[in-house]
Amino acid sequence: MAGLELLSDQGFRIDGRRVHELRKIQCRLGVFSQADGSAYIEQGNTKVLAAIRGSKQKTLHDKVLVNCQYSMATFSTGERKRRPRGDRKSQEMTMHLRQTFDAAILTNLYPRSQIDIFVEVLQSDGGNYCASVNAATLALIDAGIPLKDYVCACSASFVNDSPIVDINYLEESSGKPEIIVATLPKSEQIVFLEMNSRLHEDNLSKVVDTAVKGCKDVYQILDTAVRDHVSQVATVHGWEN
Amino acid sequence: MSVDIRIAGARESTKQLDSEEISSLVTPGDVITTDTGFMRGHGTYMEDDQLKASVAGVVERVNKLICVKPLKTRYNGEVGDVVIGRILEVGQRRWKVDTHSKLDSVLMLSSVNLPGGELILLELLLLLDNVTQAEVQSVFADGSLSLHTRSLKYGKLGQGVVVHLSPSLIKRRKTHFHSLPCGASIILGNNGYIWICPTGNEMEDKTGGYEQNLEPVQRADREVISRLRNCVLALAEHKMMLYDTSVLYTYEASLKFPNI
Incomplete structure (x- = not known):
């Protein structure tokens, strides 16, 4: 990847964004009628579907058990590949998602039950974890499951002495450092943080700050989408009061 | 015959355009309030x-x-809610019922009107996967429901169609059983399950549903039932509240289209 210029002298990235710009986010709530809650999100070319289902397997007597299933479609990457459910990569992702949402869901409200979160990546162009978290948050809100706050995730990298936010597949695979953060944006608590590759200590806080700022920007977009959705449905219900 | 074809993008949005935000x-x-004088619901x-x-x-x-x-x-x-449920499990002295709540609901043998006052085998009353109609008797501490079918209005449902919808779409009314003039009866369960059946079997003879009428349903009745089902689904698709009048009006409006 030596010849690839990730950040031009004019300050543009490969896909034409500036350093602090997110990819275009489009989302929709309530895409399935059978699931308790569902959502679809597009972050640039990364497209993710999430569905929530509550089930009643008596598990923990004092709180709900959060169960996740992350999978990637065979056609999601450039190379077509059959991806069995239990492979290492998706198992790891599943675990990370579960830890993230365990921290955000008010788990003590649903004793003796289980919440299943299904995430399917339809197209992958970097930031799969981030898009999955954002989609699952929307799906949980659609399902009416009590959350402390939104969970928003965003990635960041460090190229030519400047932090870049929301990196795509090319930037992800260039070998540059990658920081993935999931936060509760209103209280600015970090619920998940992952770092790949190496990054100098002096730059760490800069990159983390960029990612946290990205999470807040994501939050603004998701919140607008949720408010639009709820207003639209509630107006028909005759709830405006 | 002329046919109109348009691409999906040209379709008018079914949603209201000017849905301004609710205050x-x-x-x-x-943050709802920083005042500590309020109670948390x-x-x-x-x-x-x-x-x-x-x-x-x-x-x-x-x-x-x-x-x-x-x-x-x-x-x-x-x-006091009227619910429609499906039997999940037949136990020693009780049934487990799926009522679309967070936990399974329970229907105790003691909360059932036994036909003729005799004790008969649980399995004979309600089998696995039977659909039943009941009233909520009490709510347990963990939120699961205890049901009863004490009145002859309630009990096992025979031949008909179940539709699963969101509970928030059902309007709370004094009565949730309706014999519609179109020749079918509809039960709008508070839990979002809806039962549509031909008028004149369970609802009329009030046996609690344990004497089942297994006569074949006439084709005309079936057509009415399927049309009602489609009407209910159409209302739900547009997030309209469901109650007897809305269902009936939709049904009448749909008669313009003779072939389902």
């Missing part, structure tokens, strides 16, 4: 002396109690 709308994490939680919302929905205030009502949830049972 009391909150989303998870929003459903859909809220306390953090740092602030009352925050935990679901997306509309704030409702009843005196000092603040609740947030989300658009879509599992069914939260209340005593």
Whole structure:
């Protein structure tokens, strides 16, 4: 990847964004009628579907058990590949998602039950974890499951002495450092943080700050989408009061 | 025959265009009030002396109690609600019933009107996967429901169609059984399950449903039932409240289209 210029002298990235710009986010709530809650999100070319289902397997007597299933479609990457459910990569992702949402869901409200979160990546162009978290948050809100706050995730990298936010597949695979953060944006608590590759200590806080700022920007977009959705449905219900 | 074809993008949005934001709308994490004089209801939680919302929905205030009502949830049972359920498990002295609530509901043998007062085998009354209609008797501490079918209005449902919808679409009325003039009966369960059946079997003879009428349903009746089902689904698709009048009006409007 030596010849690839990730950040031009004019300050543009490969896909034409500036350093602090997110990819275009489009989302929709309530895409399935059978699931308790569902959502679809597009972050640039990364497209993710999430569905929530509550089930009643008596598990923990004092709180709900959060169960996740992350999978990637065979056609999601450039190379077509059959991806069995239990492979290492998706198992790891599943675990990370579960830890993230365990921290955000008010788990003590649903004793003796289980919440299943299904995430399917339809197209992958970097930031799969981030898009999955954002989609699952929307799906949980659609399902009416009590959350402390939104969970928003965003990635960041460090190229030519400047932090870049929301990196795509090319930037992800260039070998540059990658920081993935999931936060509760209103209280600015970090619920998940992952770092790949190496990054100098002096730059760490800069990159983390960029990612946290990205999470807040994501939050603004998701919140607008949720408010639009709820207003639209509630107006028909005759709830405006 | 002329056919209109258009691409999906040209379709007019079915949603209302000018749905301005509702004033009391909150989303998870929003601070509702910093005043400590309020009581915490459903859909809220306390953090740092602030009352925050935990679901997306509309704030409702009843005196000092603040609740947030989300658009879509599992069914939260209340005593006296009419529900439709499906038997999940037949136990020693009770049935487990799926009523679309968070936990399985229970129908105790003692809460069932036994036909003729005799004790007969549980399996003979309600089999696995039978659909039943019941009333909520009480709500347990963990939120699961105890049902009863004490009245002859309630009991096993025979031949008909179940439709699963969101509980928030069912309008609370005094009565949830309706014999519609179009020749079918509809039960709008508070839990979002709806039962449509031909008029004149269970509802009329009031046996609690244990003497089942297994005569074949006439084709005309079936057509009415399927049309009603489609009407209910169409109303739900557009998030319209369901009650007898809305269903009947939709049915009448649909008669313009003779072939389903």
